[in-house]
Amino acid sequence: MYVFASHGDYAAATLASCELIAGKLSNFATVTFHDPMGLADLIAAYEALFAKETDPANFQIITDIPNGSPANAALQFKHKHPGVRVFSGLSLGLALALATGTPIAEALKESQAIAKELFLKGESHAEAPADTAVTSAEKAFAPAPENTG
Numbered sequence: 001m002y003v004f005a006s007h008g009d010y011a012a013a014t015l016a017s018c019e020l021i022a023g024k025l026s027n028f029a030t031v032t033f034h035d036p037m038g039l040a041d042l043i044a045a046y047e048a049l050f051a052k053e054t055d056p057a058n059f060q061i062i063t064d065i066p067n068g069s070p071a072n073a074a075l076q077f078k079h080k081h082p083g084v085r086v087f088s089g090l091s092l093g094l095a096l097a098l099a100t101g102t103p104i105a106e107a108l109k110e111s112q113a114i115a116k117e118l119f120l121k122g123e124s125h126a127e128a129p130a131d132t133a134v135t136s137a138e139k140a141f142a143p144a145p146e147n148t149g
Contacts, residue, residue, distance in 0.1 A: 001053050002098055003046065003061045004090055005031040005070035011090060018095040025099055027058075033070050042073030050081065060085045060104060062094065091115075 004011035011030040019025055031045040046061065053059045059081070063071040066088040074086040087104065093114045097107035 001049065001059055002028045003031060003049055003059070004028065004095065005033070005042070005046075005061055005074060006064035006090060007033050007068060007070065010064055011070075014090060014092055014095050017092050018099050021096060022099040028095075028099070031061075031070065033068075037069075039069060039073045039076065042070055043077050046074065046077040050077075050084075056081065057083050059083070060087065062087045062090050064088070064090045 004015055006012075006014075009032055012032055015025070015028055015030050018028075029049050031042060031049070033042060050056065050059055061074040061077070061084065063074055063086070065071065071086065071088055074084075078084045078086050085104070087108065089108070089111060091111055094107055094111035097110050098104065102110065
């Protein structure tokens, strides 16, 4: 089970957006952190989901940011359940990769690869890093060349 955990409703919105694209996902769940919740509340939410998992080795928590309350609670939970894996950097790209069966290590790499500045075809890349590439979406939306003849 993948558990998306975040401040506010980010985790729930990410899962909803992912399901809009990929369809209903039965092995995904969310934990949302709101005032006046504390770490104990988050840990209790992780425990409730963990109790539903038939294979504890498959329980993976993905939080929005490192060192935030959802991540800190996840690490405390992991201390009690050493087989649990905890990650940070929740994004829709990461969620979609996981939803399509991509192993988490590869999904994390893919998620990092899609985080970049986008440019229009023909736009100056002078300020862009040398490794910035034109994406297929940019090619698709580039204006057609003018017909001068």
